[in-house]
Amino acid sequence: MNRLQIDLPGLSLKNPIMPASGCFGFGREYSRFYDLSKLGAIMIKATTEMPRFGNATPRVAETPAGMLNAIGLQNPGLQKVVEEELPFLQQYDVPIIANVAGSTIEDYVEVAKEISKVSNVHALELNISCPNVKEGGIAFGTQPEVAYAVTKAVKDVSEVPVYVKLSPNVTNIVEIAQAIERAGADGLTMINTLLGMRLDLKTAQPILANGTGGLSGPAIKPVAIRMVYEVSQNVNIPIIGMGGVQSAEDVLEFFYAGASAVAVGTANFVDPYICPTLIDDLPPLLDKLGIEHISECIGRSWKK
Amino acid sequence: MNRLQIDLPGLSLKNPIMPASGCFGFGREYSRFYDLSKLGAIMIKATTEMPRFGNATPRVAETPAGMLNAIGLQNPGLQKVVEEELPFLQQYDVPIIANVAGSTIEDYVEVAKEISKVSNVHALELNISCPNVKEGGIAFGTQPEVAYAVTKAVKDVSEVPVYVKLSPNVTNIVEIAQAIERAGADGLTMINTLLGMRLDLKTAQPILANGTGGLSGPAIKPVAIRMVYEVSQNVNIPIIGMGGVQSAEDVLEFFYAGASAVAVGTANFVDPYICPTLIDDLPPLLDKLGIEHISECIGRSWKK
Amino acid sequence: MKKAYMNIVSHEKIARNIYEMTLQGELVSLMNHPGQFVHIRVGDSLDPILRRPISIAKINKEEQTFTIVYRAEGKGTLLLSQKKIGDLVDVLGPLGNGFSINTVPTGEKALIVGGGIGVPPLLELSKQLNAVGIETIHVLGFQSKEDVFYEQQFLSLGDTYIATVDGSYGTEGFVTNVLNDNPFSFHTVFSCGPTVMLKVIEEKYSTNYPVFLSLEERMGCGIGACFACVCHRKDDPTGFTYRKVCTDGPVFPAGEVLI
């Protein structure tokens, strides 16, 4: 028995650890550090229909126990991702979750339709929560009706299960999660970054050229845990949790809250080996806690 | 000229530094460390009509660069605050901002009416953003109409200017701030804590007895700065900024974002002398940056 | 009560995961009562951010030193355990009320019951009691042989009984096993340790003896301002009266607060 095996819609995960979208590019760079087949899955960088340059630099700033980013969905565009990036990843025995973004519902539909046809793409992650683009992104993720509409439109065309990535910058995340569930989503991924800002002491201007950016890293973990805890008790679709994970203990905390798998973002920048390290650290931690299979941890904080 | 002097509705502040509500009790404890007359003002612990015990313990948990609290508005009640706590503070030359809380609009009105009559209470701070109580609190601060109603009701009875404390747990903080401004508020204070949670590795249960708690400390500063930046450009009433302040540089960052004064919460627990230290550190920092008067810094990130 | 950077003059491991650290500085002149604690900042970084409450285990006025004993387990205490002699530590204290040694009439005996990391403050207590001529009996519980510390120091002050849960040293079981097996005679009971232990001590002795218990609670400020550490009064278990562990305690007479 593989005590880390988790099965989710479209995804047979040999372990529940995967790099989060935007923090792992399309895998090439990290493949120089370790064998990507070790990973449970890979969430690739957001893909839009057309190539995008993203925002001006500086695009990152440091904050206490966290960082701000305003990359702005830079990516080579659908065609190049399908023709160059995904084929590169074929050599690894690892399911790909394609992060899909756009400025209009049509954009999402277009990308979803094409990218879901690629054989190693086992699921989509609809990015309706990017705080760093002027159009689309977060605007789709903060209103239940809009979130419903884009999810439904994508579900209609996708050849693989659809996960929707939630924004934490909302008053009532349960309401949005439920709308997305009603629209037919197969799962949720959460959380994307919190909107934040840093100003330079000397110039008084924002450090990020974009002004605001998305806050990630350990600083946001308590917010992520709270949201996974709330949402998991109010939907019947699985959740891939993320936000500040950097240790096997953090992984279990997300499981306890109600996640069925965990994505790792910022921690990849701190330690390029973090994902395989977490995978290796989990079994001894389960031993220490007397847990047979990691799936027993899902929702343990609220399950009777 | 006092280069730290700031004048706000009801408040003539000899400097813009004040302890945040709930992090300084009613001043007695810190008066053993330094002369409270040094402070710009004091925001006292939330006061409700009746005494409250608050939540079960544990009420605090630590998080990366921050902490969670779920005190639950414990306080001795209006009568005792008026008869025992505020008189104690009379001996100091410092304006008091009374933090007012309740479960119904009537509660707020009742407390506001009475407490605003006390001579050293120079302003009220309406706490419509406490995440740690079942009724009232945050529920008033997440919907523009409700925030409007409670603000208006309190404005009608208060003998001193009314500041309203905003919750960061909302999709659109500008909308709420504007509703509060329309209701006649004299100023805003922001931000209260972000809703968060921590789970225990061994038991899988929340560390806080209350389950969730409010996240404060440096971890939330980027979120606070972003919100002050957004709100200050869209209202015409002054803002007292807070969230993770722990250095004179942080104070200026809040000013640049648009605050006219700054409150210090969690940092009091780290260093009981933090407020006088910040007050002493500001003039040399202004010198270093070539700034004559701290008021020049207000909104410098966005003012032309 | 003050905040000061104090100098580490000794620091060693004295049992499994248990460290003893001695700090020097003027702050010691304010330290008087056994059972008081200090609130320690383990580093300058924002992570961890909160101070750690640790009891005063020994006070040496002449050398201006005091000693703490702590278990290195979580993030903060693990960082503390890495500090070296000569390093400075940010200490806020002394905090809390401490044990009152005057409650034991001259010529009477005191029973001192400690469990695990609750043992350290009882050493200074025992010393001060003995210094005013009060005999002390010590019953100390630990998990296992590797966890036992300060046995010799207590022995030099009075009869000392050790219990270990796994029986690898002393009596097998809990401090209650020792207490049930031995017909000690004493006037007052002082105890510090896990809450379950304190409850048992309270039940067992509080009807017939004065009993003083030192409680633990998660803290914010440590000085009475944040309301993190409150507990209900026993005579008002659901009301709004309260006691703060950090300032009204950590030591309470049995029956005062709900534990």
Next chain:
Amino acid sequence: MKKAYMNIVSHEKIARNIYEMTLQGELVSLMNHPGQFVHIRVGDSLDPILRRPISIAKINKEEQTFTIVYRAEGKGTLLLSQKKIGDLVDVLGPLGNGFSINTVPTGEKALIVGGGIGVPPLLELSKQLNAVGIETIHVLGFQSKEDVFYEQQFLSLGDTYIATVDGSYGTEGFVTNVLNDNPFSFHTVFSCGPTVMLKVIEEKYSTNYPVFLSLEERMGCGIGACFACVCHRKDDPTGFTYRKVCTDGPVFPAGEVLI
């Protein structure tokens, strides 16, 4: 490219706020090109969380050491400056492309222009150029006399001119003052320093000489995965083609990217 804990074998202040640190470990076997950098974790804490990119200033294969020179100014570099000999440092590297010394034909001269904290990588560059018989001229700019470092080391490799903004040492003004006053002859230009300086160098020389510039950009991963450090290509200033400073750079031939 690897991640390793390396041992500090020397660490000293060599100018105002400027520290030189030498680290030892196997990672050095991978270091070859001047202008490459390492990504350093200044501590184990989550604050600060990101690594700091710092250029390799000297490589010593025999002793398995390499040297960095950095300005202690912000949170991370100040923490780094507190490290002691014998401490371990978490180093990721070597990263980036580095300067290519093959671009200078044998017998030709290279002009090396550095500003402030851009000076360190140019030392290893100059060494490697001289090692293959290429003469180097060094023009180095600093704020003030107290900020000057490595003058002797560059002097031992070739003619070295210093400019200080306040005129307290060498030529008053910027490196351009030196460059305008002296009719140097050379084949290729290498430069590292503040962006304004790089722009001037590019404008002044890129039409007539091969020019290589080392850029700085705020980084996340340092290895090409996060898209934090991209810049536009000069031939597509508003399009979506790009170069990453961390992997395509930090060294670019003048004209390749928009600076």
